[in-house]
Amino acid sequence: MKRILIFFLSFVLKIFVFIGKPFHGIKPRRLYDVLSRLVFRIPEFKLYRNLWGTELLLTPYYHIDRNIIFWGTYDWVMHSFIEDHLESGMVCFDVGANLGEVALHMGKKVGTSGRIYAFEPSPMNYERLFNHISHNNMQGVVLPFQIALSNQSGSVAMGIADCEDDNQGIGSIVNLSERATSTFISVPCMTIDEFVIAKKIAKLNLIKMDVQGAELLVLEGGPKTFFELSPNLLVEFSPKDLGHLSKTSVDLFLRLQSYGYLMFTLRSSRLGYQLTEEKITPQFSAANVYCTKFTGK
Numbered sequence: 001m002k003r004i005l006i007f008f009l010s011f012v013l014k015i016f017v018f019i020g021k022p023f024h025g026i027k028p029r030r031l032y033d034v035l036s037r038l039v040f041r042i043p044e045f046k047l048y049r050n051l052w053g054t055e056l057l058l059t060p061y062y063h064i065d066r067n068i069i070f071w072g073t074y075d076w077v078m079h080s081f082i083e084d085h086l087e088s089g090m091v092c093f094d095v096g097a098n099l100g101e102v103a104l105h106m107g108k109k110v111g112t113s114g115r116i117y118a119f120e121p122s123p124m125n126y127e128r129l130f131n132h133i134s135h136n137n138m139q140g141v142v143l144p145f146q147i148a149l150s151n152q153s154g155s156v157a158m159g160i161a162d163c164e165d166d167n168q169g170i171g172s173i174v175n176l177s178e179r180a181t182s183t184f185i186s187v188p189c190m191t192i193d194e195f196v197i198a199k200k201i202a203k204l205n206l207i208k209m210d211v212q213g214a215e216l217l218v219l220e221g222g223p224k225t226f227f228e229l230s231p232n233l234l235v236e237f238s239p240k241d242l243g244h245l246s247k248t249s250v251d252l253f254l255r256l257q258s259y260g261y262l263m264f265t266l267r268s269s270r271l272g273y274q275l276t277e278e279k280i281t282p283q284f285s286a287a288n289v290y291c292t293k294f295t296g297k
Contacts, residue, residue: 084269100129121187151220172212191221204231213241233291248282261291
């Protein structure tokens with residue numbers, strides 16, 4: 001009976017995979033998350049090609065992997081923006097690169113004349129990032145760094161996901177007391193300004209930042225970069241994660257505003273409404289906020 005049930009659940013998941021790619025806007029996530037955790041008891045990795053032509057070694061056991069397997073990508077809005085707005089020769093940072101899906105998509109768009117600097121301090125995720133770069137022959141375009149960007153240099157404590165955790169993207173240098181995992185390590189860290197100087201980076205077109213609540217620390221470490229190079233930004237506003245620094249979405253908004261940024265929500269590859277002091281609230285939440293100093297871009 002158990003085998004029959006597992007077979008049936010596996011069949012249902014395969015149907016989701018089939019319909020997920022062309023109908024990526026339909027996302028019954030709770031259902032396939034539950035089914036996946038019932039069917040897959042241990043990580044089993046296979047190669048899959050996402051919507052953007054990148055080959056990734058994935059397992060339905062993990063949350064982010066499942067989204068890529070079933071729907072062709074993890075974050076449709078972000079990737080749509082990358083697809084429509086990145087051009088050959090651009091230089092970008094992926095801060096919180098995880099397994100590398102975003103960094104590799106960026107790399108395909110900027111080509112051999114561009115550069116993507118991908119930052120991922122978690123050892124397991126960094127290994128996956130490194131291997132995916134190699135498998136997709138993107139060495140020299142996508143450059144991985146196993147460091148955390150913050151407001152200081154040296155080392156910093158970081159909580160990371162255990163291999164059994166469903167979400168491998170929960171690593172954080174600010175959430176160290178209320179985490180579901182008990183794994184803590186020390187990782188090297190440096191500021192954006194120090195990195196830009198060390199690598200002699202003269203232009204920086206875009207920074208994607210998803211660092212589980214440490215966004216304000218990253219911003220504090222880069223005033224010279226943000227004022228002089230003025231990169232556009234894709235930033236997550238997560239009040240729950242920001243709360244681990246006793247900060248809110250208003251604090252993040254004001255910091256970005258102090259650097260001269262205008263902020264917009266994203267609707268696929270297009271800009272949505274502009275965030276203002278009247279509209280922003282402490283609990284404002286958005287997976288992707290586009291920040292720019294150039295009106296109309």
